[in-house]
Amino acid sequence: MNKKSGIVFLAVVSLMLFGCPPKEAQQGGGATTSAAGGGGEILVGEYGSLTGPQATFGQSTHNGIMLAVDEINAAGGINGKKIKVITEDDQSKPEEASNAVSKLISQNGVIAVLGEVASSASKAAAPECQANKVPMITPSSTNEAVTKIGDYIFRMCFIDNYQGPVMANFAIQDLHSTRAAILTDMKNDYSTGLTSVIEETYQKAGKQIVAKANYANGDADFHSQLTAIRAANPDVIFVPGYYTDVGQIASQARELGIKVPFVGGDGWESPKLLEIGGKALEGCFYANHYFSDDPSPIVHDFVQKYEQRNKVKPDALAALGYDAARVLGDALKRSGGKGGADLKNAIAATKNFAGVTGTITLGPDRNPINKKIVIEEVKNGQLTLRKSIEPK
């Protein structure tokens, strides 16, 4: 591709993704406005997987963030100053995530960072934020270690120590499972962490893990792992992985005659899941942060606004991105638009914030105290709500 057609191609891709030219990306680098000072703008960085195997994670999160920021700005901004989001694509690669965040902090001078979705990417980039005292909010990384990196690192979602037991108990109680297999993405901290918790809960309940197999994100052929799993004759297969792999795993399993349900975590959530997995996922289940057909006014209102803008239903990533940007906006108002320790303390003080994914109160560990969790089921080719577990 020559240079000119490359630029046209990028512009077209960006139009397809965001429905607008990549203005945030173009304005990156060389921004001289003082973030909290008299420049009239507050600079916020966003890093995410806008391309690569987890592309819908980053795209949906971006759309949720931009909806929230446009609303905050339309309502007068932060004490009269507008929030400007500078977005970096990490291509679904943890090493790029860390580069993206150092660039946002050192070149763009952002005073807060939103991202990532994937726990491995958040873990790779969070130390940059912590070292520079720039608060980071991950909307959706569920691995326990992420917020332990330091007191500048926050999240909006439940953690895997909660999600894993919900998945294991669902298999035992609702699916009457007694013999499970687990298929783990070894290159993914989320997948390995969730695997341990599922395994522990399942075995403590006196049930047997009859097979364990591994893969690496991006693999295309799962036949040997699935053949070994088939030989162990499980009644459920846990796949705590991401949607692109899950879709292919399910398709190949059905080809091999494996009929038992797959049970997954939030990493299955994507508008592409059923496109890739199709009929192979019928009768399968996964845990999630919200259900987009929830009739409650706050969800309904968000879904309507988002659909009008983006012409698709918001997935959980969009909802968590929206919540993260709104919690940040609320904290910025309380810090008087200041960053650093003032902003960190303001975010930490978030209490009873009415989010789309539930009421958000941050605990001393910078994780929300109580979040609801839903289990979705693929039924007649659609995502349906199987059950909703309300916070205690």
Ligand code: PHE
């Ligand atoms: N929880 C996943 C992780 O930590 C990311 C994710 C969240 C994916 C929500 C989909 C939906 O890696």
